[in-house]
Amino acid sequence: MSSIKNFTLELNDLQFVGKNLSRPECVVAEKDGTLWVSDNRGAVTRLDPDGTETQIGNVGxxxxxxxMDTEGNIYIANLSGAVYKLYRDGHHExxxxxxxxxxxxxxxxxxxxxRDRLWISVLTREIPWFPAAARPRPDGYxxxxxxxxxxxxxxxILGTNEIRLDADEKYLYAAETMAGRMLRFPVNEDGSLGEREVVGPDxxxxxxxxxGFALDAEGNLxxxxxxxxxxxIITPDGEAHTVFEDPNPEALERGVAKVADGTLTPEDMFACVGKTLQFPTSVAFGGPDLKTVYMGSLAMPHLITFRSPVAGLPLRHWQ
Structure with missing residues (x-):
């Protein structure tokens, strides 16, 4: 086992990939080094190892x-209310x-x-989603x-964000955004879920x-x-430590207070951006050894990247 509990980074340890990305919220990495990034101008941007950026598809x-499935097609969760399958040539259904x-x-x-089953998270039954962040309600599923x-x-669920299964597919983990905590559910053979429990600090x-979140090969979140x-990082024993952060303490305190009284505005939220990092939202492991981490965000034109001491858990398309 690695000493993952001692793994921390300074902001100047981070590097950046890409340059013209637009709301690159989520990242999928392929074995050949190609990255697929969500893009609010259409569907996704393909970021090639040589740095070439190509917008593909238009789902609005x-x-x-x-x-990504085993054939290389991309499934897109769209906050406007649907799941799309985007083929590599750009057409979708x-x-x-x-x-x-x-x-x-x-x-x-x-x-x-x-088993090629799709697990889909819905942040809130409301569209657009922001009112459910401003005035949290447990209508995620x-x-x-x-x-x-x-x-x-x-x-x-109070804002169901990313969901993932563990290596043995015995548990489904879910980020409960507006509660600020991680959940997990036992997965039964028929796909039904058992009682939820909180993982890590609450x-x-x-x-x-x-x-967003990812699991590594040692079961860390x-x-x-x-x-x-x-x-x-939350380790399997439930302990958590910060690898890095770039908070704006005053804006964060105001934002938390406004969530509590149901008056948060988009301006309050965006005041919380850091000096170096602006709303990191997802984690993807890539590289030949699955030890290169890529992170998406809501407000940066590039991805964050760094090396991990632990390999990531391979996803379906990687296998």
Whole structure:
């Protein structure tokens, strides 16, 4: 086992990849070094190893979370209310836009497991999503889509952000953004979920609104704290430590107070950007050894990157 509990970085240890990205919220890395990044100008941007950036597809709305299947197609969770399948040539199809005759709400993330089932998180049943951040309400939920069709497997979540299964697919982890904590659910054979439990500190930190995360090969959770402009690691024993952060303490304190009284505005939120980092939102492991970390964000024109002492957990397309 590595000494991951001692792993920290200074802001000047971080490097940046890309230069003209637009709301690069989520990142998928391929073995050959190609990166696929969500892009609010259309669908995704492909970032080639030589630095070439190519916009691909046009699904409109607000493309957010991404997943890749074994054929290299991209699944896009769109906050405007649907899940899309984007083929590598740029054409797309809608995979899911309603459930039981009702709109999905603000679809946040999609995850593909080893059985090619789709796990879909919905931040809130409301579109647009921001009112549910300003005045949090437990209307986030999780959908499982398999050969039986789509169905809700968890509900009553305060802002369901990224979701991922562990290496053995015994647990589904979920970032509960507006509660500032990580959850996990036991996964039953039929895909139903058991009782939720909190993983790590509750909340993870003051103003620690958790966003995207990834698991590494040792079972650690690498969790972004979006308004703290930071990254926290939670180890399997439940301990947490900050790897780095770039907070704006005064703006964060104001923002937390306004969430508490239901008066948060987009201006309050964006006041929390750091001097170097602006709202990191996701973690992806890449490189030949899965030890190169890439992080997306809401407000930076590039990705954050650095080397990890531990390899990431391979995703479906990597296998």
């Amino acid at each position: 709305g607000e493309p957010n979370g991404l997943a 809608v995979i899911l836009s309603e459930l039981d005759g009702k709109p999905l709400g603000s679809v946040n993330f999609v995850f593909i497991d080893s 999780i959908i499982l889509m398999d050969e039986q069709g789509p169905r809700i497997v968890a509900d009553g 909340p993870i930190a003051f103003g620690g609104f958790v966003d 690498w969790v972004t704290t979006v308004l703290r402009n930071g990254l926290v």
